[in-house]
Amino acid sequence: MPKTLEGQITMEKTPSYFVTNEAPRRIHSMAKDTKLIVVVRNPVTRAISDYTQTLSKKPEIPTFEVLAFKNRTLGLIDASWSAIRIGIYALHLENWLQYFPLSQILFVSGERLITDPAGEMAKVQDFLGLKRIVTEKHFYFNKTKGFPCLKKPEDSSAPRCLGKSKGRTHPKIDPDVIHRLRKFYKPFNVMFYQMTGQDFQWEQEESDK
Numbered sequence: 001m002p003k004t005l006e007g008q009i010t011m012e013k014t015p016s017y018f019v020t021n022e023a024p025r026r027i028h029s030m031a032k033d034t035k036l037i038v039v040v041r042n043p044v045t046r047a048i049s050d051y052t053q054t055l056s057k058k059p060e061i062p063t064f065e066v067l068a069f070k071n072r073t074l075g076l077i078d079a080s081w082s083a084i085r086i087g088i089y090a091l092h093l094e095n096w097l098q099y100f101p102l103s104q105i106l107f108v109s110g111e112r113l114i115t116d117p118a119g120e121m122a123k124v125q126d127f128l129g130l131k132r133i134v135t136e137k138h139f140y141f142n143k144t145k146g147f148p149c150l151k152k153p154e155d156s157s158a159p160r161c162l163g164k165s166k167g168r169t170h171p172k173i174d175p176d177v178i179h180r181l182r183k184f185y186k187p188f189n190v191m192f193y194q195m196t197g198q199d200f201q202w203e204q205e206e207s208d209k
Contacts, residue, residue: 013120021121024095024100028100033127034100034106035106036045037156038106039113040192041109042109042200042202043181043188043202044185050062051067053168064173067081067083068081068083068177073139075180084184087185089188093192093196095146106123106127107196114147121134135164
């Protein structure tokens with residue numbers, strides 16, 4: 001990590017930290033006052049998105065439905081498959097809470113980051129003790145991608161939008177598989193809401209569909 005001068009904040013982004021067993025201990029031993037930001041989204045959508053990303057690189061892999069089950073007839077979900085395991089947020093958070101207090105961790109809603117990026121960024125800036133400089137005027141919604149883009153209000157340079165690897169169209173998944181996955185994740189989601197004190201309303205979102 002680079003040296004951080006007075007008045008500076010050094011940031012580092014590695015999504016796999018959250019699900020790596022050794023990461024909390026190592027980060028704590030390096031800098032126990034580190035503030036942690038975790039972006040979470042509905043684990044069912046996250047699993048399908050994860051699969052879509054892999055599929056774009058390895059088109060020969062089995063279907064999502066095949067990989068998601070140990071035994072499809074019995075409805076046994078394969079929780080060892082990384083696309084599914086990563087979304088068991090309560091399990092991973094338990095590991096982090098052995099080293100860091102909840103007050104040092106901010107959970108950002110991946111859904112609200114799309115629908116209200118300025119609102120979520122306000123929380124991030126407050127959490128980091130920064131002045132709220134990034135506001136509504138820094139975002140515009142890209143309808144083609146389905147994601148917000150970042151722009152600098154003070155100049156006319158092109159906005160920064162997500163790259164080609166983001167916003168891919170998800171493959172159509174058997175509704176029964178999605179239903180079983182929702183049932184699988186529900187108790188873990190409830191546990192995660194209790195642990196964080198935040199209700200991400202993923203079940204509500206699903207019943208609205």
